[in-house]
Amino acid sequence: MLHVGDAVNLALDCLFPQQCVGCGRIGRFICCDCSAHLPFLHPPLCPHCGQPQMSGILCANCAGRTSSVVFIRSAFRFEGTVRQAVHELKYRKVRAIGPLLASYMEPVLREVDYAPDLIVPVPMHPRRKRRRGYNQADILARSVGRLVSIEVRTDAVQRSRDGVSQLQSGTGARRWSNVQGAFACTNRLVSGKRVLLVDDVCTTGATIEACATALRSGGAAEVAAMTVAREV
Ligand SMILES: [Zn+2]
Ligand SMILES: [Zn+2]
Helix, strand or coil: CCCHHHHHHHHHHHHCCCECCCCCCECCCCCHHHHCCCCECCCCECCCCCCECCCCCCCHHHHCCCCCCCCEEEEEECCHHHHHHHHHHHHCCCCCHHHHHHHHHHHHHHHHCCCCCEEEECCCCHHHHHHHCCCHHHHHHHHHHHHHCCCECCCCCEECCCCCCCCCCCCCHHHHHHHCCCEECCCCCCCCCEEEEEEEEECCCHHHHHHHHHHHHCCCCEEEEEEEEECC
16 A cells, blocks of 8 residues: 555655766666665774774874764765765755665664664754755754664754855864864753764764764763765
8 A cells, every 4th residue: 555655755756756866867866786886984994983994993093082972983985976965965955865875874883783872963053054954964863763763853962153064164173173162062861871973974073073072061971973974
């Protein structure tokens, strides 16, 4: 039997047929050929930041630094078809691609065997969210939450300062100072909880670190993070 949601999706598919973000073929967001060549991130990885690391021990960046986040993991390298898919989700309002990307995050979460109490998307500044109409991290977090049956809270942490966009801002020290103190966690709902932060892309890890610091100040017992992709 066809459910209402299925019927709506079917109607939407007819109105807006899915097109492969990799090659343009009509049918699915990522066609079979392109899905066979996705840039998966495979171990060995730095156990903390998830960068590919031949030795599988802490990378030079993580070794000398204390952190508010226990680990960061990503499904993909931020390149090729995945870069295009994130771009569609983020800038071209193709929200329906979110659940597909989240479906690749779920096995990574199972692989690290992490069971958080709460899933929290990295928030967008309210002004930016109004302009875009949605936060892509909310879509990803809700989709992952549905797949692993864990509660998602989009109100756990607030973005009090609007930084430049992740994909456009510079790298290194400038970005770290850009996002430091950009988040605030004022309600107590994270108190004592193990939180999984979800975002689309991890570039330097600065945004995740700043957000995790706010959550820990708000009482979170532990914060881990997952993104669709990361720069390597
Ligand atoms: Zn394709
Ligand atoms: Zn590292």
